Each structure stands twice: as C-alpha cells, then as structure tokens.
Amino acid sequence: MSQATDVAAEERGQIESVSGPVVTAVDLDARMNDVVYVGDEGLMGEVIEIEGNVTTVQVYEETSGVGPGEPVVNTGEPLTVDLGPGMLDSIYDGVQRPLDVLEEKMGSAFLDRGVDAPGIDMDKEWLFEPEVEAGDAVEPGDIVGNVPETQTIDHKVMVPPDYEGGVVESVETGEFTVQDPVVSLENGEEIQMHQEWPVREARPVQEKQTPTEPLISGQRILDGLFPLAKGGTAAIPGPFGSGKTVTQQSLAKFADADIVVYIGCGERGNEMTEVIEDFPDLPDPQTGNPLMERTTLIANTSNMPVAARESCVYTGITIGEFYRDMGYDVALMADSTSRWAEAMREISSRLEEMPGEEGYPAYLAARLSQFYERAGYFENVNGSEGSISVIGAVSPPGGDFSEPVTQNTLRIVKTFWALDADLAERRHFPAINWDDSYSLYRDQLDEWFEENVSADWPERRQWAVDILDEEGELQEIVQLVGEDALPDDQRLTLEVARYIREGWLQQNAFIEVDQYCPPEKTFKMLGAIKKFDDEAFEALEAGVPIDEITSIDAAPKLNRIATTPDDEVDEHVAELKAEIETQLRELY
Ligand code: ADP
Secondary structure, eight states: OGGGTOOOSOEEEEEEEEETTEEEEESOOOOTTEEEEETTTTEEEEEEEEETTEEEEEESSOOTTOOTTOEEEEEEEEOEEEESTTOTTEEEOTTOOBHHHHHHHHTSSSOOSSOOOOSSOSSOEEEEEESOOTTOEEOTTOEEEEEEOSSSOEEEEEOOTTSOOEEEEEEOOEEEETTSOOEEETTSOEEOSOEEEETTSOOOOSEEEOOOSBOOOSOHHHHHTSOOBTTOEEEEEOOTTSSHHHHHHHHHHHSSOSEEEEEEESOOHHHHHHHHHHGGGOBOTTTSSBGGGGEEEEEEOTTSOHHHHHHHHHHHHHHHHHHHHTTOEEEEEEETHHHHHHHHHHHHHHTTOOBOGGGOBTTHHHHHHHHHHTOEEEEOTTSOEEEEEEEEEEOOGGGOTTSHHHHHHHHHOSEEOOBOHHHHHTTOSSOBOTTTOEETTHHHHHHHHHHHTOTTHHHHHHHHHHHHHHHHHHHHHHHHHOGGGSOHHHHHHHHHHHHIIIIIIOOOTTSHHHHOOOHHHHHHHHHHHHHHHHHHHHHHHTTOOHHHHHTOTTGGGGGSGGGSOGGGHHHHHHHHHHHHHHHHHTTO
C-alpha cells in the first residue's frame, strides 16, 4: 500500500482496547474507512466505526501483544490499491501486499507484522509506447500509451478518472518506472503508469450494458445448459469435495476472458498453498505462456488475519476494474465467498453488533450485492467496452443451501451452478446438478450461439433439457417398480438420458482432450445422441425389441466422443451418426 511509506498528516491517538482484529482508539481524528497504523509495530488497519471520541479499527494483521496506550496513526486516506503494470503475475494478500516481496523482506513464508510493500514495483522500468502526441486532446480515462506488461497482455496507460484532461504538452518514449511522468498536459497534469484507487469504491464507467455474449467456459454443462454472460454473475455452492476448486480453476484456465483475478479467500491453509504453488506452473491454453501472465492471484489462507480476508474481494475487484477500463474482459473468481462472509461475521461480533440470521451481520445481503454489482458489461469512460464476470464459490456448512450466505447470494446472482454431493460421490463430474442449477442469461445469449455455433442451438438444448426432466420423473417410478416394469418407449428415454449424462454432461478436468470443450463440439456431441434418439424411436415403432436397439455396436461410442480431438470431431460424429443409422435400420 502506497500510503504506508508516506504518512503525511500525523494524526495520533492511543489504543484503548484490543479484541482480536478489532482495536478501539481514543483521541484519534479520523473518518470512516481511513487507513491507520496501529501500535508500536505500525500494523495496518481501517476505521470501521466512529462513536464520539472512540474510533474502532479493523486490523489487517495479527494483534497479539498489542496493548492499550500504544499509538494509532491516521493516514487520512482510504484503503487503496496500486494500479499499474506489474499486477499480472503477482500474488497478493488481501490488502495487495505482494507475498513474494514480503517473504523476501522477512526471509520466511510466515508473514511478520508491520511489514509493508507497495502493490507494484515502484523501481522497475517498463517500456512505454505512447499512443498520443503533443497537441492531442485527452480526457479522463483515455488511453495515452501501451506497456507490454507480460508476453500475453498489453497494459494500457490511462488518464486517471479524477484528472481534468486537456491538451498534451509532451510525451516520453522509452523505459520508465511507474512513477515517472510519461505524458504531460498543458494544464500541468502529469500522467504516470501508476494510479491509486480506493478499493471500496467502484471505478467510474460510462454505462452498464445488457450482456449479450457468453463467457465461453469450455465446460459442456455450463455452456450447453447454464451459460454465463461476459459481465455476468454466477455462484457455485457446494459441500466440501464436490468440485468447487476444480471448477473455478477450469474456468480460470479456459474461460475466454483476457484477464483472470483469482481470489483465494481464506480456504483451509494448505489448500491455498496448493493454489499458490500450482498456479504459477499452469500453462495458458490460449497462448502456451504461463497462465500467470494474465492472472492476478489474491491469497488469504484461513490462518491469515480475518480483516485481510474481509478486504480481499474489494482489492481483487478493483484490480479487475482497472483492466476492464483498458477494454479487457475480466473473469474474477472468489473461492470462497463463505469465508469472506465469515470474516464479516467475526468482525461484526467483535463490534457487538446486533446479529442477524445465524450470527451474520444484518448488512450481509447488502455487502454481497455491492460486490456482485461491480460485475457487468460496460461502456468504459474512454469509450472502450470491457467486462467483469464474477464467479463466487460458496461453501455452505454441511452442503445445506438454506443457510444465509447461499440464500442471499442466490437472490443476487443470475447463474447458479449447484454442486451436488451425491453426484460427486458417484464420480459424476463436474458434479453440477442439472435440476437445481439455472442461468437467467440463457435466452439473451441464444442469439450469440445461433449466430456463432448453430441456428439449432436453443432447440437442441431444449431437447436435452426435456429428456433430463423426463428421466427425473421416470426415475421416481423406477425406484418404486424397477426399470423392467416400464414400457419400452420410456426405457428408451432412460437410455438416451444416460448418454446425455455420461457422454455429454460428464467431463473430466484431468484428461487433456476433454478438459476444454469448444461450443461447436458441445453442440455436435449432443447431435450424435439426438441422432440415436431419433433413429432408435423409429426402430422401436417399427417393432424392433428394445434390447436389440440398445445393444447396437455404435451405441457405446456415444459415451466416448468427448475424448475425440477437437479437429476430428466433425468427421467422427458424421461417421458415428451414419453407423447408428445403418445399424438400427438393419434391424427392421
Ligand atoms: P471442493 O473445492 O468443493 O472441496 P474439489 O474441487 O477439491 O472440491 O474437488 C474434489 C475432487 O473431486 C477433486 O480432487 C477431483 O478428484 C474430483 N473432481 C472435481 N471436479 C472434477 C472434474 N471436473 N473432473 C474430474 N474430477 C473432478
């Protein structure tokens, strides 16, 4: 955090009491959300309540040993992030301290207290390629130049939103630090590659638009049945072990977003360590470069202080908004928002606020919606278009979706991917329950799929949905009387549904040809199953016994199309359809 280094007006108070992450101070002249430094060690905190002469602060670091009488210093500034080149390929804690820099400073992976570092390297030199020249007029938000931030991403240098703008007086070209002025305006304003922004405030935009493009995930069940829009919101609730992390990581790798912000919010310590260790090794399927070249990782393990967990989602989304302003599509994943809500609950209880449902503060719903509100497809201030899609994992205790975080999230998000412990137990992955899940973007995205994949996309999807619905109803009867008691046409429907489930909905995140499925393949695979459905019912009507129909050689191949390489799918599916037709028609 930049204000760490330059505490300007020395507004001092003293600690009165310490209760975990919550500290009260007296005689401190402060405003809500000011950043303060607490105690002799100067631990970073944020003002969350002011009552008369008593100021309450949430501290972003462990407070043991800090006691009454020690000083509290106000910076007079809100919690901000440093924005500029260098954010990609970085791993931060919840207040944007780069973990690697902190580790270096302290020589260990255990974060010491009172150690601070700016969110981006202030000394590193970057190549600045101007996109304006002297005499041009620029407005707030306008792009004035380009910095190759990583091999994958060009970082756009923009006029800060709070500048006046005007005529460019001079422009630099070459290598500069983020603090060097690279463009000067006639009115005296100087533009650097570095900006700061308060995390709790959304960056300004021109207009929020209705999203009409899907965020292609490469997951058949998502793109096919429950698509997310670019700029949309989704929740993945699910009990432990049902696949939240695998799903989030598949999305991080394969979703067609330019930038990924991955917030690991207070999951069990060792799990986050896994993410920190795994992510830097992941290749980017779009470019072959490391995935980190278009990723910012925010890591808060559950053994890190609770207040830093509270702030991590804001830090993450502010970074996302900055790339959105450059015209990029950003996908932000928060894993898990339940830990974030628990952090809120803990702080609220320390404040002795009136608890709401299950001890969560009454403002839980408001905070959740403020966060998801920052998602969207936007016309930016500079006229470019960009999006932030927000995907929040929810980990309800015991997998019980009736608890407050899941319920409040459900009211806000427009896509709901319900993970299911039973499916996970049966090793049906992704364990997304097709009865409970939904996407409110489905209709508005149809046009895109019709134009870009096939005019039959909505119809074919509806066909699959109807078969799965019918299967659900038939299964209830089967449980009572057994499958053999059903009439043949219903048994055939069950067989078709099985191919949809096993051959199409199931997708293995650990098999290379299957982990990403382009929408064309998603569509064609379903087409092959539909072909079987059409031909099989004709055979049945012609009097062919059901057992003969279901035991044709071609049928089991429907479960294996997933492992056909993308460039062979067309041919393979055409052959398979022909085989199905020949083999079934031979029977009558
Ligand atoms: P959670 O984060 O909900 O606790 P994980 O994402 O860690 O659960 O998933 C638990 C396990 O389920 C994984 O280790 C993996 O074996 C299996 N799994 C989940 N999703 C998939 C998938 N799409 N393909 C294959 N296996 C999966």
